[in-house]
Amino acid sequence: MSASPTLVARTGSFFHRYANPGRFLKLGARLQPWLTWPAIAFTLAGLGWGLFYSPADWQQGDSVRIMYVHVPAAMLASGGYAGLALCGLLSLVWRHPLADLAAVEIGPVGACITALCLATGSIWGKPMWGTWWVWDARLTSVLVLFFLYLGHIALIRAFDDPQRGYRAAAILALAGAVDLPIIKFSVQWWNTLHQPDSITLTGAPTMSASMLWPLALSTIGFSLGFAAIVVARTRAAVMESRIRALLSSPRRGGGAA
Amino acid sequence: MTHLPYIVASYGLAAIMALVLSIGAALRLRRARARLAALEQTNNRSAGTPFTP
Numbered sequence: 001m002s003a004s005p006t007l008v009a010r011t012g013s014f015f016h017r018y019a020n021p022g023r024f025l026k027l028g029a030r031l032q033p034w035l036t037w038p039a040i041a042f043t044l045a046g047l048g049w050g051l052f053y054s055p056a057d058w059q060q061g062d063s064v065r066i067m068y069v070h071v072p073a074a075m076l077a078s079g080g081y082a083g084l085a086l087c088g089l090l091s092l093v094w095r096h097p098l099a100d101l102a103a104v105e106i107g108p109v110g111a112c113i114t115a116l117c118l119a120t121g122s123i124w125g126k127p128m129w130g131t132w133w134v135w136d137a138r139l140t141s142v143l144v145l146f147f148l149y150l151g152h153i154a155l156i157r158a159f160d161d162p163q164r165g166y167r168a169a170a171i172l173a174l175a176g177a178v179d180l181p182i183i184k185f186s187v188q189w190w191n192t193l194h195q196p197d198s199i200t201l202t203g204a205p206t207m208s209a210s211m212l213w214p215l216a217l218s219t220i221g222f223s224l225g226f227a228a229i230v231v232a233r234t235r236a237a238v239m240e241s242r243i244r245a246l247l248s249s250p251r252r253g254g255g256a257a
Numbered sequence: 258m259t260h261l262p263y264i265v266a267s268y269g270l271a272a273i274m275a276l277v278l279s280i281g282a283a284l285r286l287r288r289a290r291a292r293l294a295a296l297e298q299t300n301n302r303s304a305g306t307p308f309t310p
Contacts, residue, residue: 043275047268061259066267073271109278116274120267127260225275232282239289246296 019098021238028235035231039224046218054214066124068214072222073117077145078180080110080226081173084152085180088173091166098234100166101241103173104156105233109226111149118142129193137186138194141179148176 050068057064084106090099121139122132133139156169187196198206199215207215258264 047271051264051268056259063260063263065264069267069271112274112278116271119270123263123267123270127263225279229278229282232279232286236282236286236289239286239293243289243293243296246293246300249300 019096021098021242024098025235025238028231028238031231032228032235035224035228039221039228041221042217043221043225046214046216046221049214050211050218054211055208060128063124063127064211066120067211068218070117070120070124071215072219073113073120074142075219076222076226077110077114077117077142078183079223080106080113081145081148081176082180083230084110084149084173085177088170091170092174098238100162100170101237102230102234103152103166103169105237106230107149107153107156107169109229109233111146111153113222113226114142114146114149118146134193136192136194137190138183138192141183141186145176145179145183148172148179152176 047068050065054065054068056062084103087096087099087103087106090096091103118139121142125134126132152169152172155172156165159165159168186192187194199212
């Protein structure tokens with residue numbers, strides 16, 4: 001039974017190695033161009049291929065091209081929330097200061113990408129299903145995810161003491177992670193209007209390679225872009241917190257009397 | 258191309274969102290970097306100034 005606290009301590013020291021803001025700023029500055037430029041290249045290649053060179057679907061016509069935006073956005077909406085939940089875990093268990101800052105920055109980006117997923121799904125649904133929206137299990141669970149992001153953004157800023165906001169938001173992020181398997185398996189558990197997953201970890205994809213490749217490229221591009229934006233925002237947040245600390249330092253006449 | 262307005266709307270929304278988020282992050286980072294550099298310079302200068310009563 002003594003192994004588990006040791007494991008927690010070891011894992012904690014591993015994460016705390018990267019909790020130093022100065023070290024993160026250096027690492028972030030080095031990572032930034034490696035995330036940004038490939039993100040632009042992969043996204044343009046994937047969307048360009050999907051828009052102009054991939055074939056139209058025999059049933060859906062050219063509206064299938066919306067997939068190259070909608071599917072990466074849907075994957076990132078769930079992936080971003082998983083990142084938020086991980087930050088919540090790091091914050092609650094190891095009091096990782098960077099995890100709190102990263103959670104503040106992931107929230108708005110994740111909310112935007114979830115809104116994009118819902119909007120493009122709705123735009124795709126209108127010509128295919130004849131309606132902008134249905135209270136289908138997949139659509140509703142993604143809408144719940146969007147509200148979870150909004151709740152996280154509101155909660156993290158709701159307290160005068162930022163530490164209390166971070167704790168409350170971390171608990172919400174962890175509790176909200178229950179929605180992720182519901183989103184994933186909603187098309188299997190319930191009879192939904194939304195089509196089943198075309199790409200799974202266990203089986204072969206049910207779409208042709210001429211559609212799969214541009215989809216893979218745009219998914220990689222969107223993921224790198226999401227990471228680039230979150231890293232840039234977190235670097236800015238670390239610098240802003242250092243600015244606040246400098247401004248309130250006693251040498252400058254700031255801080256409590 | 259069939260369903261063109263729907264495709265244009267989807268890609269347009271994605272482009273607007275990407276531009277707003279990336280330009281916003283870049284401007285915020287640039288502002289923070291400049292302000293921090295200015296503050297650290299001021300702090301270093303005041304730390305280096307000999308104390309005169």
